[in-house]
Amino acid sequence: xxxxxxxxxxxxxxxxxxxxxxxxxxxxxxxxxxxxxxxxxxxxxxxxxxxxxxxxxxxxxxxxxxxxxxxxxxxxxxxxxxxxxxxxxxxxxxxxxxxxxxxxxxxxxxxxxxxxxxxxxxxxxxxxxxxxxxxxxxxxxxxxxxxxxxxxxxxxxxxxxxxxxxxxxxxxxxxxxxxxxxxxxxxxxxxxxxxxxxxxxxxxxxxxxxxxxxxxxxxxxxxxxxxxxxxxxxxxxxxxxxxxxxxxxxxxxxxxxxxxxxxxxxxxxxxxxxxxxxxxxxxxxxxxxxxxxxxxxxxxxxxxxxxxxxxxxxxxxxxxxxxxxxxxxxxxxxxxxxxxxxxxxxxxxxxxxxxxxxxxxxxxxxx
Ligand SMILES: C[S@@+](CC[C@H](N)C(=O)[O-])C[C@H]1O[C@@H](n2cnc3c(N)ncnc32)[C@H](O)[C@@H]1O
Numbered sequence: 001x002x003x004x005x006x007x008x009x010x011x012x013x014x015x016x017x018x019x020x021x022x023x024x025x026x027x028x029x030x031x032x033x034x035x036x037x038x039x040x041x042x043x044x045x046x047x048x049x050x051x052x053x054x055x056x057x058x059x060x061x062x063x064x065x066x067x068x069x070x071x072x073x074x075x076x077x078x079x080x081x082x083x084x085x086x087x088x089x090x091x092x093x094x095x096x097x098x099x100x101x102x103x104x105x106x107x108x109x110x111x112x113x114x115x116x117x118x119x120x121x122x123x124x125x126x127x128x129x130x131x132x133x134x135x136x137x138x139x140x141x142x143x144x145x146x147x148x149x150x151x152x153x154x155x156x157x158x159x160x161x162x163x164x165x166x167x168x169x170x171x172x173x174x175x176x177x178x179x180x181x182x183x184x185x186x187x188x189x190x191x192x193x194x195x196x197x198x199x200x201x202x203x204x205x206x207x208x209x210x211x212x213x214x215x216x217x218x219x220x221x222x223x224x225x226x227x228x229x230x231x232x233x234x235x236x237x238x239x240x241x242x243x244x245x246x247x248x249x250x251x252x253x254x255x256x257x258x259x260x261x262x263x264x265x266x267x268x269x270x271x272x273x274x275x276x277x278x279x280x281x282x283x284x285x286x287x288x289x290x291x292x293x294x295x296x297x298x299x300x301x302x303x304x305x306x307x308x309x310x311x312x313x314x315x316x317x318x319x320x321x322x323x324x325x326x327x328x329x330x331x332x333x334x335x336x337x338x339x340x341x342x343x344x345x346x347x348x349x350x351x352x353x354x355x356x357x358x359x360x361x362x363x364x365x366x367x
Contacts, residue, residue: 155196
């Protein structure tokens with residue numbers, strides 16, 4: 001986004017989308033981890049002032065609200081540690097004031113750290129301390145990295161974060177800015193830090209999408225993260241629009257699945273992109289529903305000539321595609337079976353795929 005000068009600014013529509021995904025993911029992430037671990041950490045590395053000009057919550061409050069709502073609704077104890085970092089002095093003071101108000105309402109087992117510090121220094125210190133004592137492992141953590149630009153979160157730091165067993169990152173990758181400044185004089189070092197290696201003139205001819213693809217590739221190659229998703233968001237600016245990409249990375253299929261659900265929830269047609277169609281209303285694009293034909297083609301070409309257990313098909317959908325398990329049976333398998341394009345083996349109950357195997361013919365009939 002255009003970098004605001006004020007310590008508090010108006011919430012633009014595109015940021016609401018980012019917040020929607022964050023909240024949808026937290027709603028899924030918190031219950032899963034809290035049921036298994038003694039401590040769970042949410043780091044908001046570029047926390048902002050915590051509140052927008054018209055009172056809307058910023059990311060730190062969104063995270064606290066997710067916890068409070070969940071605790072109230074489910075009556076469960078979530079041993080959360082919130083770490084909010086903000087480098088700007090005025091924004092930190094605002095953040096401190098709004099979080100201090102909430103601190104009193106938090107259960108005693110919830111920890112809240114609010115620091116006036118740059119993300120890179122503080123995160124490095126945190127990771128150094130873990131290495132020097134205890135198990136050497138960080139509790140399961142989600143790191144929300146939401147800067148104005150593309151500095152302050154070098155790949156070497158992301159790599160360190162990824163070394164911990166249940167760590168995940170959700171990064172605002174300012175692809176439009178990266179694309180605009182990638183070859184500007186004096187930016188080479190910043191680009192090398194961001195991508196984690198000497199990128200030379202590789203960025204020269206790549207588009208905005210190419211910048212994101214390259215970042216994703218580097219994330220998957222240089223860190224321990226195995227799964228990566230991104231959601232494209234367009235922001236309106238005086239000189240047109242500029243894109244940024246919310247990039248999520250995890251080692252766990254479950255995290256991948258849950259973030260996909262969060263993104264599908266935000267963009268039900270599965271395009272994983274948002275562009276304000278109308279600057280007045282800021283309406284999201286109209287949705288047509290998921291294009292499950294894409295999934296059908298993918299399955300047919302991948303499993304052509306094979307016989308596969310339904311559970312393996314589901315695992316493939318979750319781990320290897322942008323689709324969810326719910327997109328498999330009714331939208332894809334039912335019509336394929338009706339058209340005689342798959343054979344369902346071992347069915348014991350009408351219309352059920354439970355325990356079945358699916359045989360894909362050597363040559364699918366449609367393209
Ligand atoms: C995009 S805003 C954050 C918005 C916030 N995450 C939200 O969604 O409500 C980026 C914030 O990072 C702060 N910032 C800039 N450089 C930083 C750094 N190196 N470390 C931590 N915070 C930084 C800025 O002052 C600004 O408040």
